[in-house]
Amino acid sequence: MPLTRILVVGAGFAGVECLHHLERSLRPEEAELMLVSPEDYQLYLPLLPQVASGLLTPQSIAVSLRRRLRRTRYIPGMATGVDPGSKKLTVRAASGAQRDLHYDVLLIAAGSTTRLLDIPGIEEHALGIKTLAQAAYLRDHVISQLDAAAVTQDPAERAERLRFVVVGGGYAGTETAAALQLLTEAAARRFPRLNPADLSWHLVDIAPRLLPEIGERLGDKALAALRKRGIEISLETSVKRLTARAVELTDGRTLPTRTLVWTAGVAASPLVNTLDADLLKGRLVTTPTMSVPGAPGVFAVGDAAAVPDLAKGGDSVTPPTAQHSQRQGKAVARNIAATLRGTPLKPYYHRDLGLVVDLGDTYAVSRPVGIELSGFPAQVVARGYHLFALPTLTARSRVLVNWTLHATTGDDFVSTGFQRGRPATLPRFEHIDQYRTG
Template identity: 50%
Template structure:
């Protein structure tokens, strides 16, 4: 009987593991549990939201990428590590139980939500493809509604957009959407472009601290030159359907608060009954769970020791680390099945890139700070290299060229009109099972 390896998560980390296992374990029964049939390249989501590239350009098909892996369409909601069984909530709404000889956990991350009154109801995220599409529709609808309104207060409220979080996602989302709305507002003959207001609210005293003070200041200067108000040392206190209250006492009339203040590990990791570190599953440097050498974890939801930094450091939750952990995880799964020693993950961060739209960007490759066109060249070159799929590379490059030539087609699609836009709705953070519930489901299977 062939050995079964179950991989949880269809992102670039999980799909990368499955793809390598297909080559190294041709006779194994490989199962990949994922709610969608694609890998999403998260760094491009702000450009999807801004209509720079269409949604299909930011994804790579799993069924095209994988030849001998069975795709299980659903979400892993619990694991009985003692019985070696995974509980999957199928897209049909039913539970399915999968046995495994080896388990690889790469469920990714979700938007980090804190206890800000109204945030869960009125905050909007940009962490999934559905959220990015909803966000574009929502932002465009605000301009249309403002153009159709005769109420000055309503027009002002709908034309103000607040992004909370001055990290990479927040800055890229604000920068790209600001360019989109600046171009769109010219379409509306009754709407004064001077009404358009964008805010970036950041609790720390600088933008994107990981880039260093100078590049953070360059980024803030670029945003301010476009009319974006950058509020440093400020946080969101409360939000409702028509306003956002900040810690400096101001209340901003707005119908749009975009929450981009960090990510959190998948809720699955906290339901396993295994040790966690800041909600990330504790693993060794070989990506195996201590005490459970048949379970491996990688990516945003795993606390992987960062040997390139120091003995107590943990790899940051970035796409760069997740994709580079995949070959090590696959090799160690094979080694464990064949009774050979595993190897440790070690990778020095290559740097960070931030696309601000148009010709603006900041980057820090190999510790070298860049801004403007050189940074944009590095940023877009890195994204094309990281996609690692010729079809996706061609689609992204072609759409960048079309957008640069003024031929983009940002339109409100309207098919998400029945959605509330709540973070939990699109990111499916509800529905995970406790260890006791998992055992009940397993017992009934």
């Protein structure tokens, strides 16, 4: 009798957590486990801004799949289409070759991509921070702007290169602006011809408040802390047009700049559009047990799935956070095992444990289990949370060593150059154009 083939798409929190638990709960003779992902590592996304700022090395938050998963077969490539009728998944390899993989049970944990709006110039000129390569590229780009500003004789060009704009006042945008502002301020002191006072940082968001998810009081504290550092924050404002040398805002201003970082939300992986299934705000609708209605044997979790939030009554869906993705991975593993063994599936239920936003420079805002903290105590909580959430002891050790070294020795502000010559556009970095459309 052939083994039941369990196919997981996505090496993020949900997918890897699911396979990690399936390896422990299913015997080798019960099922064949397979993972499809373009990368052979699990990325700890919440710490990407610290990679972009140089606080952490890229390897410290990229956890080897082979270290966590011992008997799962890794399939390098992108899942570009699902045919629930024939139970086949289309996978495109890096070479461009395509093949179909049969599955008995499929878990879609494909995560999300940066949400792009129909704004002229965003796809061509904006930078992102959703992948490890983007974070590394962004650091190189920012340092290269300081290098170029230090040697130019043109005051207008110098002002363009020393002005940095971040769009998006959520966790990613706020932490990215905070981390990179500290990077540029420290780096500028090493350039004899640059004055740190000439640096200009802007954080732009369409919402009326900064960090609305963390609450009004803590959001206001974060706002005040960033403004005290000199970051200009423009709320209820968006981007009208972006060119290679300027951004036009909806409030009528035009800011000359060579750097705009786009973090204005996420969209579910385009893979979900290849299924004939219901979507809610672009995410696959699931039952409370995380199965996809009308698609036998298919489950969906994480950023790609609209899982009912039973802790809030079930009228809303769980937000696309690492906390929910990780716990949904464990819960769906139990349900997949139950499917194989013919036992009842259990609905997903998790009460949010709180939120943390690390703004660097010994300052953060956090709300663990409903307790509001700010300043250094909040940063202790934030970094403690990240250390606990990292999936392996090796990753925790690397991050802790990086933090310690940076605190004691500082940064050398070097540009690695390994991304030089590669197209930096958001669609190219995140491979948005490679999914099957029909």
